């Protein structure tokens with residue numbers, strides 16, 4: 001194989017390198033505190049400067065500004081059957097959905113900074129409505145495809161893919177009426193996973209029944225990250241012809257590099273594998289949406305561990321914005 005030294009990042013679906021940074025300081029999809037500080041930490045340590053250095057113009061959207069997130073998180077009445085905080089998750093996700101849709105309508109690159117991964121239901125739904133032929137690559141240790149009925153923990157950050165697909169709608173908490181009304185849901189063929197290693201039994205059944213292509217760590221070990229990414233792009237974007245949204249849960253990367261996250265699972269992607277996959281997707285020119293979620297600065301015992309995690313998030317952003325090693 002000959003090395004191509006002329007690969008230049010470009011963006012087929014974002015005409016003039018404009019981005020919308022959507023702040024999603026949301027933690028209601030899981031029980032732990034701290035993940036709401038993810039956006040602020042990433043910004044404090046240089047996220048905005050990265051956009052500038054790499055030649056991007058950006059605006060910042062803050063759809064949850066003015067929402068009393070603390071009161072909502074502590075509302076003991078916000079439960080429905082097994083689901084925790086459905087009202088809070090629904091209301092915030094609706095606001096994020098509109099912010100991301102707006103970013104797509106303006107032909108900008110939506111970069112949504114979490115927050116926990118429940119907000120992924122909004123970002124991938126907004127993406128697939130803006131780009132009905134587009135594909136989604138969900139990088140994660142977990143499949144996040146439990147339904148309202150199958151979730152054991154009741155934490156909705158384990159359910160966003162199921163909600164975006166409209167799975168088990170009849171059993172949804174009534175708060176999600178807005179989401180039910182969006183008729184164009186994410187199709188199982190539109191999404192693929194990379195990095196899975198902690199998948200619940202009912203989730204395994206859903207993945208099989210719906211024929212969702214998922215690359216676990218087993219596949220990364222067996223075929224190598226380059227082949228896995230190639231096949232992922234082949235599957236969701238016809239090899240690099242269609243828009244791609246990357247929903248990046250930092251727990252996809254091994255906790256050796258990413259300590260400060262809510263649900264770490266050993267045996268994950270190395271830092272380089274985790275960045276390489278973004279570089280490869282960007283090289284197709286198809287990147288049209290990005291989430292960086294589950295950076296939780298409160299869940300590390302040392303500042304070094306916090307900075308390792310924050311820097312990983314920043315590196316993911318930098319790769320997505322077209323930075324190259326040479």
Ligand SMILES: [Mn+2]
Pocket residue numbers: 117140141142144157249
């Ligand atoms: Mn996740």
